[in-house]
Amino acid sequence: MTEILTIAGQNLLSPMILCFALGLAAALARSELTVPEAAAKALSIYLLFSIGFKGGVAVADHGIDARLLAALAGGVVLSFLLPFAAFAMLGVLTRMSHIDRAAVAAHYGSISIVTFVTATSVLAARGITSEGYMVAVAAAMEAPAIISALWLVSRSGQGRAEMDADLWREILLNGSIVLLVGSFMIGLVTGAPGLARIESFIVSPFQGVLCLFLLDMGLVAGRGLRGSRGVLGGGALLFGVLMPLAGATAGLGMGLALGLSTGGVALLMTLAASASYIAVPAAMRVALPEANPSVYLTLSLGVTFPFNLVLGIPLYVAVAGAVTGG
Amino acid sequence: MTEILTIAGQNLLSPMILCFALGLAAALARSELTVPEAAAKALSIYLLFSIGFKGGVAVADHGIDARLLAALAGGVVLSFLLPFAAFAMLGVLTRMSHIDRAAVAAHYGSISIVTFVTATSVLAARGITSEGYMVAVAAAMEAPAIISALWLVSRSGQGRAEMDADLWREILLNGSIVLLVGSFMIGLVTGAPGLARIESFIVSPFQGVLCLFLLDMGLVAGRGLRGSRGVLGGGALLFGVLMPLAGATAGLGMGLALGLSTGGVALLMTLAASASYIAVPAAMRVALPEANPSVYLTLSLGVTFPFNLVLGIPLYVAVAGAVTGG
Amino acid sequence: MTEILTIAGQNLLSPMILCFALGLAAALARSELTVPEAAAKALSIYLLFSIGFKGGVAVADHGIDARLLAALAGGVVLSFLLPFAAFAMLGVLTRMSHIDRAAVAAHYGSISIVTFVTATSVLAARGITSEGYMVAVAAAMEAPAIISALWLVSRSGQGRAEMDADLWREILLNGSIVLLVGSFMIGLVTGAPGLARIESFIVSPFQGVLCLFLLDMGLVAGRGLRGSRGVLGGGALLFGVLMPLAGATAGLGMGLALGLSTGGVALLMTLAASASYIAVPAAMRVALPEANPSVYLTLSLGVTFPFNLVLGIPLYVAVAGAVTGG
Amino acid sequence: MQTHKARRVEIIIEAPMESRLTAALERAGVTGFTVLPVLGGSGRSGRWTREGQVGRQGMVAVVCLIRPERLDTLLEAAFEVVERHIGVVSVTECEVLRAERF
Amino acid sequence: MQTHKARRVEIIIEAPMESRLTAALERAGVTGFTVLPVLGGSGRSGRWTREGQVGRQGMVAVVCLIRPERLDTLLEAAFEVVERHIGVVSVTECEVLRAERF
C-alpha cells in the first residue's frame, strides 16, 4: 500500500504527468495554446520509433525469448476477449445503444501506445526492466478487438458494420503498427551497434519529448472534454474507471500465466487497461458510422487515458511488483 | 566601452545572430527558403517550455526569493507605463494617427520572449547567472501594456476599442503565457530531480534550437520588411531604435530598485527594451482593427527585434555589469 | 571486392538504410503511415544546416584549402557536362521524347543532397575524413545542369523552354542552396567555438534524424513508385542504374584530377552519381511544363536514389579507397 | 438525384476573428459551417502570406451552406463581425443533397 | 474568352472516407477532382476543430468540376459513400475554360 502511494506520488510529481495536467488545465481554461498537428504527429513518430527500436535491440541482446510467441498470442487473446467484458459492463452501467456499446468495447480491447510508453518510462525511472518484445505485443493487441466489436454488432442485428478489404488493410497496416513493428525489427537486426549510432537521438531526449507529447495529449483531452460535456452520464464515467481496472486484472492473470517478468506483467496490465484513441476511432468512423464518436472518444481519451496516466500506471507497477515479488 | 565592444563582437559572431542574419538576407534576396509554420511553432514551444522549466528549477534550488513578488510587480508596472512613453515619443517623432500610435505603444510595453531567450543564452555564454523567476516576470509583462494602449485610445475619443471578456481571456491565457508560467511551475515542483530526467532534451540542444528558430525569425522579419517598404518614415525608424533604449533605461532603474543581480538587471532591461510581435498584434487585430498592422509589425519585428538582438542585448549586458559591478 | 561487400553489408544493415527500406515497404503495402510534410521539411532543414555548418567548421579548422576553388569549378563542370551524357544514354536506351530526355538529363547533372548526407554518414562510420568544403561543391552542382538541359531543348527546336529572371532567382536561391551555403559560411566564421555551443544539437542526434528522414524518403519513393507503375520501360530502368555509375566514374576522374582525399573523392563520386528530386523538378515544372513529371521523378527518386543509397554509396566509398589507396 | 435550393456563403476573415464569427453565426441560427485554411492573399490592406507571419495571424475561409430564406439573417450576423475588419463575403446559389440537414 | 457550362460539386466528408469517395468518383467516370484540407466545422454532430483531434480524424473538402450531363452519375456515386456518414454535398453552376479537360 505505501509502495503504491510512493509510486503514485513520484509519478504525480514527474514532469510528464505535470505536463499532461498543464495541457488539460490550459484546454479547460480555454487557452489558445496548441501544439501544431504536424508537430504532435512528429513527436508520436519519434516515440514509436524509439520505443520499437529499443525493444528490438533488447531482444537482440538477450536472444529471442521462448516466451515471445506465447506473449504475442496472449496479447491477441486479451484483445479479442476484453471487448466482451466491456460490452457487458456497459450494458449494466449505462443505457447506451447496442452500437455505441460495441464501438466503445472495441476501444477498450485495443490499446493506447502512449499509455504504454509512459509506463515504460515509469519502469525505467524505477530501474525495473521488462521484456523487449512487449512492444510487439502492444502492436499485436491493436486490431483484434475491432473484430470482436463488429461481431457483437452483426450478431445483434441492430446495425450494419461496413467492412471491406480496404478497411482491413487500413487497420492492420495503420501507421503506429507499421512503425512499431518496423522499428522493432530494425532494432532486432542492427542490435547494440545500431543503437550506438543513434543512441543520443532516441534514448537521451526520450523523456523530454514525452513531456511535450503529453502536454499536447492534455490539450487534446481537455478540448475533447469541454466539447462533450453532458455526453457521458455517471454510469459511463464509472465505466471509464472500472474497465481499466478490469482490464489490468485480466492482464495480470495473463502476464502471470505467461511467466513474464515484473516489468512485463506491469506493461501487459497497462496494455489491457488502456483504450485506443487513434486507430480504433478511425476504423469505427468507417465501419460503424452510426456510433457516436463523442461517446467513445470522450471515454477513452478524456476519462480512461488520464486515469491510467495518473493513478492506473503506478497501481499496476506496484501490484505487479507485489505479486511477482519483483 | 571595450567591454561593450567585446560582448557585441562575440555576440555578432555567435551562431545565433549569424543564423538570424542568414534568414534576413535570404528573405531580402527573395529566396524561397522557408521554415514550415508548424515547425517554427514547435521550436517556439520547445524554447518556452525549456526556459520556463529551467527558471522554475532555479527557483526551486535557491528557494523562493523574497524579491519574487516585488519583481513581478515591478515588471507589471513597467509594462503599464512604457506605452505612455512610447505614445509620447511617437507623437514627437512621427505623424502617425492616434490609433496607430496607441497600437504601437502596446507592443513596446509588452515583451518579446525570443529576445529574452536570446539574452539568457548570451548570459549563459558569459557565465552570468540570473534569478530563475525572471521568466515569470516576462510572462507578467505581456499583457498590462494592452490595457494602457486601449485606455489611450478611449481617452482620445478618436477610435473605438472593442474589448470583450473573450479577448481578455485570449490575452491572459495566450499560448506563450500559459506555457511559460506552466512550465515554470512544473520546474518549481519537480526541481533538480525533474530536470535530471529531461536535461538532455531541454538543456543541451537549447542553443542549437535557438539557432534554427532565429533563422526563421530572420526570414519572417525580412519578408515583413520587404512587404512593407515605405510604410515607415525616418521618424518611425528612429523610434524603433530609441524606444528600446528608453525601455532599457527604465528597466535598469527598476532592476536596481528591486536589487536584482547583474543577470537579472540585464534581463529586465532586455524585457523592457523588447517589443511584442505575437500576442499583442493578435489582440490589436481584434480590439483596434483600424490600426495598421504593417506599421506595428514592421516596427517591432523588422526594426526593434533585430536591433535588440544584434546591438541591444550586448549593450544591456555590459551596462548591467558596469552598473551593478557584477 | 571483399572490401566492397563488407561496406555494402554494413551499409545494408545500418539503421538508416533499414529505415529507408521500412518506408519503402510500408508505402508499397499501402500503409497509411506518413511523416507530416512540415516535419519532413523541418528534418531536411536540420540536416542541411548541420552538414553545412560542420563543413564550414572543418574548413575553418584546417584553413582555406587551396583546392577549394578548383573543387568548386570541377563540380560545376561535372554538373554542366553530365546532362549531355544522360541525354545521349537516354537516346540509346529509351524512346522518350526529346523534352523528357532533356528534363531527365537536368536531374542527373544536378545532385541529391540526401544522398550526399548519407554518404558523409557512411564515411563517418568508417572513420574516413573528407574536405569540409565538399558541401559547398554540392551546392555549386545544383543548378548548372538546368542550363545544359534547356540548351538541349532550345537547340532541338522541339519545344520551348520558359526561362525568366524569376526562375533563375528561384533556382539559384532555392532553399537548400541558401541554407547549405549560409550555414557553411556561419560555420566558417564561428569555427570550433561556435560548434561547441551547438554541438549537442547538430552533431550527436544527426544520424538518428537521418534515420527518420530516410524513413520518410522511403515512404515518398514508395508512393511515387506505386503511382507510376508502367511509366518506365526496361530501358529507362536500366538508365536509372547505369547513369549513376557513369556519373560516379566521371566524379572519380574529376576527384583524382583535383587531388581530393579518399573521402572527398567518394563524395564527389556520390554527387555526380546522384540525381535531384527537389530543386530540378520544380524548375522543370516552370520551364518545361510539357515534360512528364512522372518520368523524371520516378527515375530519380524511385530508381536512382534507392540504388545509390543501398549499393552505390558503398561501391563509391570502396572504389575511392582502392584508387586513392586511402 | 433530388436536390434543394440553398446558398453557399464564403467569408474570408482574419484568424483572430474566427471564433467571434462562428459564435455570431451560431447565434443567428446557422446550423453548420466549415472552416478552411488560407495560405495567403491580397487585398486593399496589401499582400500577405502565411510565411511572413508569426503567431496566429493570417486568415481563414468560413463556408456556410444555408436555406435561401435564412440568408439575410446570416449576412447581417456576419456583417456585424466583419464590418470593421478586413475580409470579404460572397454568396453563391447552389443546390444541396439531404435538405433536412440545413 | 470562350467558357463552357459545367457544375462544381463540393463534398465535405470525414478524412477516413476520402479514399472511398475518390474511388467511387473514379468508378463513376469522373475525370478530375481536387482535395482541400479543412480546419474545423460544425453541423448536426457538433463542433470540431483539427486541434481537438488525434490521428487522422477530421474532414476534407473534395471539389469536382464536371460536365452538366454527368452530374447525376456523380451525385449518385457520391451519395452512395456519403449516405451513412456525416458531411455535406453542394452543387453550383459554373463555367470552365478548356472544356476538353472535363
Place this chain on the structure above:
Amino acid sequence: MQTHKARRVEIIIEAPMESRLTAALERAGVTGFTVLPVLGGSGRSGRWTREGQVGRQGMVAVVCLIRPERLDTLLEAAFEVVERHIGVVSVTECEVLRAERF
C-alpha cells in the same frame, strides 16, 4: 442586405506557378485574391497527393472575387499563365457585400 453582382474565379494551379499567376492577376488590375492550400487531386496527368511529394511541388487554389465587367481581362491574364500548365479554371456567379472593395 445590399449585395452586388460579382464573379468568383477559382484557379487550381501548380505551386511553382503561384507567384507567376498572382503577378499576372495584379498586372491585369485584379484588386484582391486568396490562396488556399490543396491536399491532392486527380486529373489528366494522374493522381497526386501532398504525401507523395518532396519539396514544393503540389498545387494551390487561387480564389478571386471580381466585378463582372472585369472578368474577361482576368481570364485572359490567367489563361496566359495556365495555358501550358496543368490545372483548371472555373467561374461562378456570386453576390458580394461591400462592393466598394472590388
